[in-house]
Amino acid sequence: xxxxxxxxxxxxxxxxxxxxxxxxxxxxxxxxxxxxxxxxxxxxxxxxxxxxxxxxxxxxxxxxxxxxxxxxxxxxxxxxxxxxxxxxxxxxxxxxxxxxxxxxxxxxxxxxxxxxxxxxxxxxxxxxxxxxxxxxxxxxxxxxxxxxxxxxxxxxxxxxxxxxxxxxxxxxxxxxxxxxxxxxxxxxxxxxxxxxxxxxxxxxxxxxxxxxxxxxxxxxxxxxxxxxxxxxxxxxxxxxxxxxxxxxxxxxxxxxxxxxxxxxxxxxxxxxxxxxxxxxxxxxxxxxxxxxxxxxxxxxxxxxxxxxxxxxxxxxxxxxxxxxxxxxxxxxxxxxxxxxxxxxxxxxxx
Amino acid sequence: xxxxxxxxxxxxxxxxxxxxxxxxxxxxxxxxxxxxxxxxxxxxxxxxxxxxxxxxxxxxxxxxxxxxxxxxxxxxxxxxxxxxxxxxxxxxxxxxxxxxxxxxxxxxxxxxxxxxxxxxxxxxxxxxxxxxxxxxxxxxxxxxxxxxxxxxxxxxxxxxxxxxxxxxxxxxxxxxxxxxxxxxxxxxxxxxxxxxxxxxxxxxxxxxxxxxxxxxxxxxxxxxxxxxxxxxxxxxxxxxxxxxxxxxxxxxxxxxxxxxxxxxxxxxxxxxxxxxxxxxxxxxxxxxxxxxxxxxxxxxxxxxxxxxxxxxxxxxxxxxxxxxxxxxxxxxxxxxxxxxxxxxxxxxxx
Numbered sequence: 001x002x003x004x005x006x007x008x009x010x011x012x013x014x015x016x017x018x019x020x021x022x023x024x025x026x027x028x029x030x031x032x033x034x035x036x037x038x039x040x041x042x043x044x045x046x047x048x049x050x051x052x053x054x055x056x057x058x059x060x061x062x063x064x065x066x067x068x069x070x071x072x073x074x075x076x077x078x079x080x081x082x083x084x085x086x087x088x089x090x091x092x093x094x095x096x097x098x099x100x101x102x103x104x105x106x107x108x109x110x111x112x113x114x115x116x117x118x119x120x121x122x123x124x125x126x127x128x129x130x131x132x133x134x135x136x137x138x139x140x141x142x143x144x145x146x147x148x149x150x151x152x153x154x155x156x157x158x159x160x161x162x163x164x165x166x167x168x169x170x171x172x173x174x175x176x177x178x179x180x181x182x183x184x185x186x187x188x189x190x191x192x193x194x195x196x197x198x199x200x201x202x203x204x205x206x207x208x209x210x211x212x213x214x215x216x217x218x219x220x221x222x223x224x225x226x227x228x229x230x231x232x233x234x235x236x237x238x239x240x241x242x243x244x245x246x247x248x249x250x251x252x253x254x255x256x257x258x259x260x261x262x263x264x265x266x267x268x269x270x271x272x273x274x275x276x277x278x279x280x281x282x283x284x285x286x287x288x289x290x291x292x293x294x295x296x297x298x299x300x301x302x303x304x305x306x307x308x309x310x311x312x313x314x315x316x317x318x319x320x321x322x323x324x325x326x327x328x329x330x331x332x333x334x335x336x337x338x339x340x341x342x343x344x345x346x347x348x349x350x
Numbered sequence: 351x352x353x354x355x356x357x358x359x360x361x362x363x364x365x366x367x368x369x370x371x372x373x374x375x376x377x378x379x380x381x382x383x384x385x386x387x388x389x390x391x392x393x394x395x396x397x398x399x400x401x402x403x404x405x406x407x408x409x410x411x412x413x414x415x416x417x418x419x420x421x422x423x424x425x426x427x428x429x430x431x432x433x434x435x436x437x438x439x440x441x442x443x444x445x446x447x448x449x450x451x452x453x454x455x456x457x458x459x460x461x462x463x464x465x466x467x468x469x470x471x472x473x474x475x476x477x478x479x480x481x482x483x484x485x486x487x488x489x490x491x492x493x494x495x496x497x498x499x500x501x502x503x504x505x506x507x508x509x510x511x512x513x514x515x516x517x518x519x520x521x522x523x524x525x526x527x528x529x530x531x532x533x534x535x536x537x538x539x540x541x542x543x544x545x546x547x548x549x550x551x552x553x554x555x556x557x558x559x560x561x562x563x564x565x566x567x568x569x570x571x572x573x574x575x576x577x578x579x580x581x582x583x584x585x586x587x588x589x590x591x592x593x594x595x596x597x598x599x600x601x602x603x604x605x606x607x608x609x610x611x612x613x614x615x616x617x618x619x620x621x622x623x624x625x626x627x628x629x630x631x632x633x634x635x636x637x638x639x640x641x642x643x644x645x646x647x648x649x650x651x652x653x654x655x656x657x658x659x660x661x662x663x664x665x666x667x668x669x670x671x672x673x674x675x676x677x678x679x680x681x682x683x684x685x686x687x688x689x690x691x692x693x694x695x696x697x698x699x700x
Contacts, residue, residue, distance in 0.1 A: 008546055008574070009531050009535055010531055010534045014663065014664045016669050017666070017667050079665045094553075132683075148657060150655075150657055152656045155463065156653070157653075171661070177360075181359050188359075189446065196358055200358065200443065213382070224357075224368075225364040226364065227362075227364055296659075301506075304508070305500075305507060306501055306502045306508065306625035307517070309627060310529050310646075311498050312528075315429045316366050337526040
């Protein structure tokens, strides 16, 4: 069972996932790219993953068989486990609890492609909809309070498998980054009576120079205080605190925006590794006036080093207005990108 | 002039260092190792760096000439600049200020070696002493409030030059990580009347299983809530909030501890990239009862990915007690390590 341990000074939690432990020597080398010798996420390999939690599949097809479009399975090497009690305990001056939670993998397509931009708009709609389905289901478990959906693409962004997938980690406490976001947003709300993200949207649309895309329901921009070069955020224009309250037409608009923004980043920067993360409200809250869900997309171009680790400051060598101007102007052609052989692994049997 | 920009939601500051900007295409590839074709830090290349701020050198030798042992110079590509006024201003809903500060490089030896463990104990004493000298000098500038000393070794830890060096970035605001540490320590102090780090030292010495080294003046251990595999902290046993109050005999003891701990990490993990960071009190405070300066050493074995970026949680696959047991048992032989040809670059002219 993994431990959740709290840093006694700053209150940051750490998951000590003993079940992932290797021998010290095995940590000497960071893998330079994901393993592609065998892919457990491809159609026909359903028995290589734990049994599916949910799948969108052809009517009449069998669970854990072929003929699916999107498939959600437990992570084979979970950071947190769904069984067990939330036993909180002290160890001397330290606080810990058992690592109860959930760690799921969303396999986004049966085809061996590597990026969100390789999905059709219809496929991406189903991926975004299954995110919602899982959050709605998991928030019924009263032991759990937060669901973080994220995606790692490329070894430099932490991906260990190439086949395009996202992950959902559900934690029994609100993560420190989220509670800081909530606290900062609430402070602004109490002072100004408005949502800070709604204000940011107004400001960005007025100034224009950090906008990457402006669609009917969403805005994509490089934030004023971007930590990373080409960091891009996507926000719904209509205020909403919880991702899982998204509607079908919202998902279509979001799929269009997300797919284009990622394709633009990939075209501009020659297929970089990247992460995206959905920031959403905690399970134990209803619709909140002060919090605004959003997606943060971060290409892995720079490495955090001593200064960033020590201070929490980031040094970003690309002004966000320059990054946005560049991304606005990039043209993307999905047919070409999807058929680009460098984007599909030449794996046997796929 | 670089900008300092504040994230309006969480209050995190970012340095937008326009002077470091490159064209977007140049960000496509992360360098896999530092450039070693030419080294501006080697003896004889003094004119390739900005003029020295301070150097410990042979009596009678000329500034910016040969015959130095430790040399501190301004960073040629500074994240912050020492000239200018601290003009704070708003941009719509956003806050920013000019990037006033200092960014210095401590060249730790005239020889082209790559790690702290390649220095003799006498050399490391001088490095640790020059850290102190620079902090004492810079804190006289009333515009500046915090000095962060850190070291990046290896490309995976963010080093862009191989020759062993550390850096000092001085900021006009207290970094968010430091203010969180200060706040957490103060809360404990107000509640218990004791320094939390002094309590941690007692606890670690009593439990023993996370101790890496125990010397007369210092303790090195893998913290209970380690974020990273083999993360190791070094704390002075006697309470002290500001690194720059260290004495000559303290420096000798610290040099011995730091050099051994790093050599142990390097032997255990086959010369990993690593960072170390000195956490110390802000310039505008005197000796504080609640804050305890320390060094955090972090081998670069895992990469932060979407989950870490989103939550601020870390997943650490190696329990700290296992890491500490392993490091305790590693024997280090400095003569062998210093003569190891893989640890010296085969660069012309060195």
